[in-house]
Amino acid sequence: MQSILTLAADPAAWAALITLIVMEVVLGIDNLVFISILSNKLPPEQQAKARRLGIGLALIMRLALLSTIAFIVGLTAPVFELPWSGPMGENGHPVFELAFSWRDLILIAGGLFLVWKATTEVHHTMDPTPSHDVLDKKAPIAMNFGAAIVQILLLDIVFSIDSILTAVGMTDHLPIMVTAVIVAVGVMLVAATPLANFINNNPTVVMLALGFLLMIGATLIADGFGVHVPKGYIYAAMAFSGLVEGLNMASRSAQQRKAQAALEKSDSVP
Template sequence: MDAIVTLLSDPTAWAALATLVVLEVVLGIDNLVFISILSNRLPEGQRQRARRLGISLALGLRLGLLLTVSWLVGLTTPVFDLGFTIDGDHGPALETAFSWRDLILIAGGLFLIWKATTEIHHSVDPTPSHAMLDKKGAAALSFGSAIVQILLLDLVFSIDSILTAVGMTDHVPIMVIAVITAVAVMLLAADPLANFIANNPTVVMLALGFLLMIGLVLIADGFGVHVPKGYIYTAMAFSALVEGLNMAARRARRRAGGHAGE
């Protein structure tokens, strides 16, 4: 306890904590969007429980990984090498030496692309033929299946999150505080975000597009092509701004139509 008090009395530790909290919250957006979309496929009474359980699992995984930081860092050591490098004529070269982290990111990216594509298909196809339908005609999802899928993506996002934290500070208490704070923000934002997505069908498609992009970025990262996170979140913010303008325009047209009919 005394060590934590001494650490937090250091201004550089506070600066590292503030930076890491912001970064962890931003990194948690991907995880939260996925949980929101998946939980909205469940019956109304199970959605909040699924979101809270999914976020609790994310916290547990992150804290568990922090307790095995030395093992986690070892995941970046190559486990096999194909023995050649694919040079990019107009971009970065593809690495063919893969670590466990690379393999986990690639698998997670493929899963995310598959899942986003499946959800887009369910949204576009009005009559799914190989799935049970709920009362609203949407493809039904079991609670257990939703939790398993959330857990898989929690694992991928948790490894990426904790490796980012390890790269920013050597102090485990700072990492723990940052992770708990970020997950608390996710817990507070989960229900409003999920309700907003559920009430705005076009936002669902935008969020699924984000998941597709994130899946591609995870795969690229696994192959050694590191896309700056700033580019990704700038694109997401710009797309969200455009969608916000579209929503405002639709509301204005509805109001104008209502006044015209009076």
């Protein structure tokens, strides 16, 4: 208790907490987009429950990982190394990382799963086969609730490990990590339903979100192979794409209002 009070009186601790909360919220966007897209495939009465359960599992997993920090840090230790006879980089080292840790393997597996899932969802979205689900753009593709939770849980594991390793790299104080994780997951919980509804009501946003997941999956795979893409570049690209899509949506809305006004004016002319 005394250590917590000491931290509360330390301005540097507050600065670390705010920085870590922002980082955790940003890192949680990937997790939230996946949960939103997957929950929209369920029947309407199960969607909110799936989102709450998925985010709740993410919180439990993060807190559980925080309680085993020594184990999590140990995941970055190499477990095996591959021989390399190919081209070398400018520094004389192999182009790819040849020593793989459990963290690398988890990131690669999670990235492959994310690429596969996003590609599958793109196929479902573009499938021209006529059916009652396809004709109704707002009707979710049937999915078993248990299968959705299992897929959410698998990605929760990947994103949770990445999140906790980020927290460990930014501060040594466990109370700060726990507080940041709880606040970030709370923000995810509040934003989950509005984000899911927004994605569901705008078909073009669905494709954009799936593109984000493809990019995130490829980034996870690259990270697992030791090719580190700065997260700032990824989120800047996502923000720019979101801005362009927002302008497109505003343009379509303006055109619809103009067309509606012209139609009403023509109807009013005797």
